[in-house]
Amino acid sequence: MTDALEAVERIPDLEERVRTKSQIMADQVKRNRAWAQERKELIERLHGEGHSYRAIADRLGIKLSTVQDVFRGYTGSGTTRPKKPAVEPPSA
Structure with missing residues (x-):
C-alpha cells in the first residue's frame, strides 16, 4: 500500500498527480464508512466475548x-x- 501511495507522490505532472490524489480521497470517503462499520462490529463482538x-x-x-x-x-x-x-455561572 505504501508503495502505491509513494508512486502517486512521484507522478511528475502536477495536474495528473492532483487529479489522482483527489480520486483516491473521494474513494476513501466511501471506504471509510464500510471500514468503520467492520471495526464497530468487531469491537462489539470482542466486548461480548468478555474483553474489556x-x-x-x-x-x-x-x-x-x-x-x-x-x-x-x-x-x-x-x-x-x-x-x-453550558455551565451557568452561579447567581450572586
Missing part, C-alpha cells in the same frame, strides 16, 4: 476513546458528537 474496552483497544491498535465511542453511539468526528451543556 482497554484490552480491545490494545488488541486492535486503536485508542481507548475509539472503543468507548462505539458504545456511546458516536460516529464520525468529534464535531458530530453531542455538546456538553
Whole structure:
C-alpha cells in the first residue's frame, strides 16, 4: 500500500498527480464508512466475548476513546458528537 501511495507522490505532472490524489480521497470517503462499520462490529463482538474496552483497544491498535465511542453511539468526528451543556455561572 505504501508503495502505491509513494508512486502517486512521484507522478511528475502536477495536474495528473492532483487529479489522482483527489480520486483516491473521494474513494476513501466511501471506504471509510464500510471500514468503520467492520471495526464497530468487531469491537462489539470482542466486548461480548468478555474483553474489556482497554484490552480491545490494545488488541486492535486503536485508542481507548475509539472503543468507548462505539458504545456511546458516536460516529464520525468529534464535531458530530453531542455538546456538553453550558455551565451557568452561579447567581450572586
